[in-house]
Amino acid sequence: MRLSKLHLLNFRNYGRAYFEPDPGMNLLIGPNAIGKTNLLESIYLLVSARSFRTVNAEDMIKKDRSESVITGLVEDGVYEDRLEIHLKREAKNTYAINEEKFNSRTYQKDYNAVVFTPQDLNMVRLGPQERRWYLDTLLETMSPMYRYHLRSYKKFLFERNKLLKNPKLDLLDVYDFQLSNLGAKLLKERLQTVKILEDAAKVHYKKISGSDSFKVTYLSTLKLNSNLESNYLEVFKTHRHEDLLKKTTTHGIHRDDIDFYINDFSAKHYASQGEVRSILLALKLAEMDILEQTTKKKPLLLLDDVFSELDRDRAGYLIDSLHDVQCFITSTNLNSDNFTGLRAKVHKMN
Numbered sequence: 001m002r003l004s005k006l007h008l009l010n011f012r013n014y015g016r017a018y019f020e021p022d023p024g025m026n027l028l029i030g031p032n033a034i035g036k037t038n039l040l041e042s043i044y045l046l047v048s049a050r051s052f053r054t055v056n057a058e059d060m061i062k063k064d065r066s067e068s069v070i071t072g073l074v075e076d077g078v079y080e081d082r083l084e085i086h087l088k089r090e091a092k093n094t095y096a097i098n099e100e101k102f103n104s105r106t107y108q109k110d111y112n113a114v115v116f117t118p119q120d121l122n123m124v125r126l127g128p129q130e131r132r133w134y135l136d137t138l139l140e141t142m143s144p145m146y147r148y149h150l151r152s153y154k155k156f157l158f159e160r161n162k163l164l165k166n167p168k169l170d171l172l173d174v175y176d177f178q179l180s181n182l183g184a185k186l187l188k189e190r191l192q193t194v195k196i197l198e199d200a201a202k203v204h205y206k207k208i209s210g211s212d213s214f215k216v217t218y219l220s221t222l223k224l225n226s227n228l229e230s231n232y233l234e235v236f237k238t239h240r241h242e243d244l245l246k247k248t249t250t251h252g253i254h255r256d257d258i259d260f261y262i263n264d265f266s267a268k269h270y271a272s273q274g275e276v277r278s279i280l281l282a283l284k285l286a287e288m289d290i291l292e293q294t295t296k297k298k299p300l301l302l303l304d305d306v307f308s309e310l311d312r313d314r315a316g317y318l319i320d321s322l323h324d325v326q327c328f329i330t331s332t333n334l335n336s337d338n339f340t341g342l343r344a345k346v347h348k349m350n
Contacts, residue, residue, distance in 0.1 A: 001111055001297045002075045002326050003043060009069040010062040011087075012038035021328065022345035028330045030349030036330035039349075040115065040302045043328060046072045046083050047111040047300060048141065049095060049104045057087040066090065074111055076297060083111075105147065112141055112291045113300040116284045118309050124267050124276045128219075128257035135258060138287060139193055142294050146189050153182040157249060164247045172240070180232035183253050187220065187228055194218045194258060200286035201279075205262075208278045208317050215261040221251040274311070281314055285321055301327040307336055316341065 006019040013035045028036045037053075041060070044052050051060060061068040068087040073080055085107075086094040095107035123130045140147040160175040198216040205214035218224075222231045235251045236243075242250055260267040260279050267279055284301075291299045301322065307315050307329065319342050331339075334346065 001300065003046075003072055003300060004075050004080075005073040006039075006043065006046070007069075007071040008039075008042055009071075010065040011042050011068045011070055012060055012062065014038065015062065019347075021326070021347075023326055025322070025342060025344030026326075026328045027334070027339070027342070027344040027346045028328065028349055029332070029334045029346060030330075031332060034349050036349060037117075037304050040304050040328055040330060042070050043072075043300065044113045044115055044302060046070050046085060047074065047108070047113050049085070049107045052115045052117070057093055058089055061087050061089060076110075081111075105144065108141075108144075110295040110297055111299075112295060112297075113302055114284055114287045114291065115302040115304065116280070116306050117304040118306060120280050120284075121276055121309060124260060124271060124279055128255075131258045132254075132256065135190060135193070138197070138290070139189060141291065142193070143189065146186065149182050149185050153179065153186060153253070156182065157252070157254060161248050164243055164249070167244060176233060176236040179249075179252065180229050180236065183232050184228035187222070187253050187256075190253070190256075191218055191224070196290060197283070197286055200289045201282040204282035204285045204321070205278060208282060208314060209262075209275075212262050212275075213264070214279070214282065215264070217259045217261060219257040219259060220253075221255050277310060277314055281310070281318060285318075288325070298325050301325050303327065303329045305330050305332070307331060307339065308333075312337060315339075 002023045003021055004023070006017075006021070008014045008017040008019075011017075017039075019039065028039060030036055041051055041053055044050075045060070054060065066089050070085045070087075072083050074083055082098050084096045084099075088094075093104065095102045095104060097107065123134055136150060140150065156175055156178045160172070160179060163171055163175065194216050198214075201216065202214040205212065222228065222235055225231070232252070236249075239251050260271075262271060262275055262279075265271075267275065271279065288299060288301065291297075303318075308331070310318065327344075329342075329344065
């Protein structure tokens with residue numbers, strides 16, 4: 001897939017902007033705070049119906065404006081689709097493909113983007129919330145049904161936590177059943193995806209590191225066997241007293257975690273900065289592989305100032321891996337040694 005045209009109206013710091021990218025590599029050069037990341041955000045939003053920086057649409061609307069419009073043409077070999085998103089302060093956002101309207105859940109079809117930012121490097125070592133968000137984001141991109149089930153799970157979890165503050169045991173039984181059913185479905189998909197992600201990432205990691213082994217492990221608050229739904233119900237029953245005391249649901253997929261292992265050592269505790277960079281690079285390239293296999297289309301790749309975080313060898317491996325991919329790279333410095341060998345159209349922003 002290729003983004004051939006992009007038009008922004010009142011998006012972030014842009015009043016009006018028109019961008020016609022190259023079908024291959026695009027290098028966006030300019031000083032900090034000029035709007036390079038905002039441009040990447042608009043591209044990600046256009047193809048995925050969400051931002052990688054905020055969950056609040058109002059954050060993306062230019063100050064003192066009531067609405068922002070993002071429009072683009074996306075080509076897929078034979079087909080060309082016109083995508084359009086209207087972000088509104090005082091009304092529902094609207095989404096359209098070739099003038100046919102969708103909601104945010106049905107808008108996203110087969111178009112996807114993978115984004116890599118310096119903040120992603122914190123994910124390996126920070127708390128489990130960041131790693132759950134990473135895994136959920138990948139799964140929501142791959143599976144609309146996962147997104148639907150996850151939203152339902154969060155809704156029932158909110159209601160159960162509210163009920164724990166003013167308990168009614170018969171209603172707790174109802175929520176336990178609903179959460180067990182949804183949680184088992186979500187957990188099954190997570191486990192399958194972790195395996196797929198590990199298989200794809202370990203290939204890249206071994207090439208990056210030269211010889212180190214790489215593993216992704218899912219850390220569950222439940223027993224992992226064929227009776228996931230029954231296990232869920234049993235966990236809720238066993239920990240109900242604890243939940244009532246703490247007034248929150250202490251076990252479930254919303255408390256799970258993943259960990260990355262290099263040569264059987266936990267990356268959270270033992271990985272060097274270089275190893276963390278290798279992990280994230282391997283994961284992002286694995287995402288590209290998985291999404292291409294899932295949708296039969298190459299996703300867009302958005303690299304927000306990450307070359308400054310990679311040494312020459314890792315940057316070289318990244319460049320060599322980007323065959324037939326439309327890529328958008330931001331940087332403040334056109335003369336970086338890491339860009340050696342990169343054939344890209346340079347867009348100077350000022």
